[in-house]
Amino acid sequence: MMYSMLIKLELKQMLRSRWMQLVGILFTFVFTAIIVIQQMALPDVEGFTRQTASFLNVLLFLLPLFILTIGSMSVAGDVESGWFSLLKTYPMTRTQYIAGKYIATVLAFLLVVVVAFGVILALGGFLGGVRLPFIFIVLTLLCIFIFASLAIAVGAFAKTRLFALSLSLVLWSVFLLLISYALMAIGTVVAGHILQKLTIVAIHINPVEWLRFGYFIFTDQASVLGPAFFKVTQFYSSPLGYVVYLAVTLLWIVCPLAYTSSLLKKGDRR
Amino acid sequence: MKKIGFALLFFLFMSQTVHADFDVQEAINAANPGEVVHIPAGRYQGNFIVTKPITLQGEEGTELISKRDNPALRIENTANVTVENITLSGKNQAIVASTVDGLELRKLKIKDVHTGVHIQHAKNVRIQDINVTGIEGHYSKKGNGVAVFKSEDITVEGNTIEQVQDGIYIEEVKHIVVQHNKVTSSRYGTHFMYTSDAEVLFNTYDQNVTGLMVMMTTEIFFENNRVTNNVDFNGYGMLLYDVQQAKIKHNTIKNNRTGIAMQKSANIRIETNDFQMNQTAIEGTKVSDDTVASSNNFTGNILTARSDKQGFQLVNNYYDDYSGIDLKDNGIGDVPYVAVSSFGQWMVRQPVYQYFVASPSVILLTSLDQQINKIEKNMLVDNTPKLAITHVKEKNRMNVVQMLVGLFLTLSSLWLWKRGITE
Structure with missing residues (x-):
């Protein structure tokens, strides 16, 4: 009872937040504009093209940024304002608090993307020739599940809203840009086979790359990544590879939540 | 009955297999x-x-x-x-x-x-x-x-x-x-x-895997061919290796990993072709100075051109990602189109970089490149980019079911949002 009330309350607070409402409008506008303009302007072609690349990049640029900032500030705000300390006086466990936060964040962002997808479908249906590939819906869901978990961990670590915001931005730029740039820079001084191995490691330790890699695997377009990655893409295109992909994705969701739990436990002891 | 059936089948088979006389x-x-x-x-x-x-x-x-x-x-x-x-x-x-x-x-x-x-x-x-x-x-x-x-x-x-x-x-x-x-x-x-x-x-x-593979060949002319969907590992629309005097004219090169790749070749003319939705449209390594791509249309390619230091000439092509304007109103952009990008050049030198193609980091890098490389004068620069082409576009038809589903999703999620706030 207490648990469902917490989820409802958290969801309500998130949806009420002006920031969340602006994010909803911005995400819907940018996502719709890019997809509709690109699909109307370019020939309809199967495979990895500039329009699918734009689609994927908008998703990977915007959604993690919004989820990390809003999700982390929500948790850090609870700690900072004393709301979390108050909640501890109620008959509710730490796990329930974390799960409640996670579910509320996921639901709030699901609502944002459903609005955006709804507008794309409606406008696309009216104009004709605009589709919403199923794989993008799946990737969007995975993106929300993984980054909501990371956001909660960041919030628990930061403890203040401002620190949570700055830490989220740092983490976002590391995942989106800095790891890739670092790899590219390393590639100028090391042999190709070393860069290839480092890139494979980066795929597994960077959730953005993990989602991007998943797009190529599940759309059967692994060849886009080049012959150097033939073996790894061949493995992930097999049934065992799918299981491993699912397991790693689950780890990306579970590990940050477990880390959050240990952080809050430490805080309790203090 | 079964035996008669088998006999008939045998007769039918034999009558098809051998002509006795x-x-x-x-x-x-x-x-x-x-x-x-x-x-x-x-x-x-x-x-x-x-x-x-x-x-x-x-x-x-x-x-x-x-x-x-x-x-x-x-x-x-x-x-x-x-x-x-x-x-x-x-x-x-x-x-x-x-x-x-x-x-x-x-x-x-x-x-x-x-x-x-x-x-x-x-x-x-x-x-x-x-x-x-x-x-x-x-x-x-x-x-x-x-x-x-x-x-x-x-x-x-x-x-x-x-x-x-x-x-x-x-x-x-x-x-x-x-x-x-x-x-x-x-x-x-x-x-x-x-x-x-x-x-x-x-x-x-x-x-x-590759549409046209041309090696150690001289005097070859390609016209009005359609080279599409060659997207496999090492896939090319056309690969020209050690080719002298080739003319590639009025072809449609669509949705390939690399549209046209030229290696160690000389005197190649690429004219009035349509390059659509390729991951890389043209790639050149060790090609001679007289290699020219002119009056082509580049639409929806992730990377227009990439080359080693020698490069090749781009003349009077249409590029859908050209952002210049035409104040003289002569159909030619007032500022040059610069196709050179750091990532494209790296990819030529080190194929492993292909992993990052069109990734968020590369998109940002390419945008910065386009600002910085405006001063580039020689390599992969088109000084006379064409501004408009006549497109024959298929007319898209309204999809009523999709539109209604979209409207339902939008309205119901907005209603849920409002309900979540007020309740």
Whole structure:
């Protein structure tokens, strides 16, 4: 009872937040504009093209940024304002608090993307020739599940809203840009086979790359990544590879939540 | 009843397999030069040989099946031979022709073979309207659809070839025309080696590893071909290696990993082609200064051009990602189009970088490049970018169901949002 009330309350607070409402409008506008303009302007072609690349990049640029900032500030705000300390006086466990936060964040962002997808479908249906590939819906869901978990961990670590915001931005730029740039820079001084191995490691330790890699695997377009990655893409295109992909994705969701739990436990002891 | 059924099936099978009264090799041996040998419908197993100027003419249902590993039909040391309207099948090669002056192969159907047609030391050959379907399996286990070696004056026209190693393989041939063919699901659509004076016109190459592979060839002309969906690992629309004097004109090069790649080549002219939705449209390494891409349309390609330090010329092309304006109103952009990008250059040097193609980091890097590289004057710069092309676009039709689903999703989620706030 207490648990469902917490989820409802958290969801309500998130949806009420002006920031969340602006994010909803911005995400819907940018996502719709890019997809509709690109699909109307370019020939309809199967495979990895500039329009699918734009689609994927908008998703990977915007959604993690919004989820990390809003999700982390929500948790850090609870700690900072004393709301979390108050909640501890109620008959509710730490796990329930974390799960409640996670579910509320996921639901709030699901609502944002459903609005955006709804507008794309409606406008696309009216104009004709605009589709919403199923794989993008799946990737969007995975993106929300993984980054909501990371956001909660960041919030628990930061403890203040401002620190949570700055830490989220740092983490976002590391995942989106800095790891890739670092790899590219390393590639100028090391042999190709070393860069290839480092890139494979980066795929597994960077959730953005993990989602991007998943797009190529599940759309059967692994060849886009080049012959150097033939073996790894061949493995992930097999049934065992799918299981491993699912397991790693689950780890990306579970590990940050477990880390959050240990952080809050430490805080309790203090 | 069952026995009668089996007997009927056996009779039907036998009536299709053997024509009791006809011996193909005997008929060939008995024919005088210039005569037509008509082969009635039926399945004939053997390794038939033609060594005189005759016409072999089949009819609907005429099939020659090779015995053991030898070719079904051999044509050698002769002139003016025509083979038409026959189905050929077998384990190894269907037709082998050597030292022939004047050969026409028409309306043939070749199936389940390692190699379809193998021609060597021949002159005045026309291969027309034949249909070759290779065996299942990896390309390394297959032969070619049509292969021509050390020959002159060849026409390969209107053929449909699928599931082979190389659809049309040409080696050491002087003057060849390859036109109106369709090659799909093979390693290379057409593969030229050590050939000179070749024309490749109105062909369709779809879903091969590489559409056109041209190596060590001089004087070759490609026009009105459609090269699409070659997106495999190491896939290219066209790959030109050590090619001299090539003209590539008015082709559609769409959805390939790399549209046209030139390596160690000289005097290549790429004109009025449509490059659409390729991952990289043109790539050049070690190409001569006189290599020019002009008056082409580049639409929806992830990377327009990439090269090593030598680069190649871009002149008066249309680029859909050009952001300049035309104050002079002459149809030419006022500022140059710079195709060079750091990432493109890295990818040429180190293929592993391909992993990052169109990734968020590369998109940002390329945007910054476009600002910084505005001062680039020489490499991969088009000083006269064309501004508009006339597009014939398909008219999109309204999808009412999709629209209603979208509206329902939008309105219901907005209602849920509002309810979540107020309750």
